[in-house]
Amino acid sequence: GNSVTQMEGPVTLSEEAFLTINCTYTATGYPSLFWYVQYPGEGLQLLLKATKADDKGSNKGFEATYRKETTSFHLEKGSVQVSDSAVYFCALSDGGSGGYQKVTFGTGTKLQVIP
Amino acid sequence: DGGITQSPKYLFRKEGQNVTLSCEQNLNHDAMYWYRQDPGQGLRLIYYSQIVNDFQKGDIAEGYSVSREKKESFPLTVTSAQKNPTAFYLCASSPGGLGANVLTFGAGSRLTVL
Numbered sequence: 001g002n003s004v005t006q007m008e009g010p011v012t013l014s015e016e017a018f019l020t021i022n023c024t025y026t027a028t029g030y031p032s033l034f035w036y037v038q039y040p041g042e043g044l045q046l047l048l049k050a051t052k053a054d055d056k057g058s059n060k061g062f063e064a065t066y067r068k069e070t071t072s073f074h075l076e077k078g079s080v081q082v083s084d085s086a087v088y089f090c091a092l093s094d095g096g097s098g099g100y101q102k103v104t105f106g107t108g109t110k111l112q113v114i115p
Numbered sequence: 116d117g118g119i120t121q122s123p124k125y126l127f128r129k130e131g132q133n134v135t136l137s138c139e140q141n142l143n144h145d146a147m148y149w150y151r152q153d154p155g156q157g158l159r160l161i162y163y164s165q166i167v168n169d170f171q172k173g174d175i176a177e178g179y180s181v182s183r184e185k186k187e188s189f190p191l192t193v194t195s196a197q198k199n200p201t202a203f204y205l206c207a208s209s210p211g212g213l214g215a216n217v218l219t220f221g222a223g224s225r226l227t228v229l
Contacts, residue, residue: 043220
């Protein structure tokens with residue numbers, strides 16, 4: 001079955017530091033890849049996505065590139081802020097269009113940014 | 116603004132009691148989902164529904180029940196058969212077609228068994 005592996009947290013960074021959160025996946029076919037973010041006490045929000053190999057998803061200064069050859073989708077940001085403190089989830093879904101597409105989530109990586 | 120409303124935000128239950136968590140969406144999405152979140156385990160799918168009056172078991176359906184009588188509503192009942200119900204419960208929805216794999220989440224309901 002499909003699976004997603006994320007680096008364990010928590011990750012603690014100083015403000016303006018460079019962020020990388022590693023994510024690798026196992027899947028058959030051509031999955032779509034996602035990063036979701038969860039702020040304390042809230043539900044998850046879609047941060048960015050990529051639907052095919054070599055696509056780069058980006059949003060709010062975060063980026064991730066779909067690397068089929070290394071089955072990876074690492075999340076990066078050049079300069080983190082205190083407001084980026086949250087839990088980040090990598091996820092994938094089955095390929096195809098329409099109908100039910102199972103979404104598989106990683107275990108989440110907690111990011112703490114200190115001033 | 117469109118979104119998903121979950122209630123209550125916090126719920127306390129005595130052992131042996133059934134409780135129902137509400138989930139309402141005004142996004143006109145076809146599909147709805149219930150996930151359970153435990154520390155260090157990510158999200159696990161409990162039930163999902165693609166259309167009204169139809170739903171399917173997810174990975175951890177034992178001890179839970181759902182209904183989908185209206186497109187907007189997908190309530191989850193945590194029954195007394197669920198051995199370890201204390202968790203954070205998240206409801207989500209997605210549109211049909213090409214957007215079917217993009218989930219919109221509610222703010223969650225935290226259930227504590229006393």
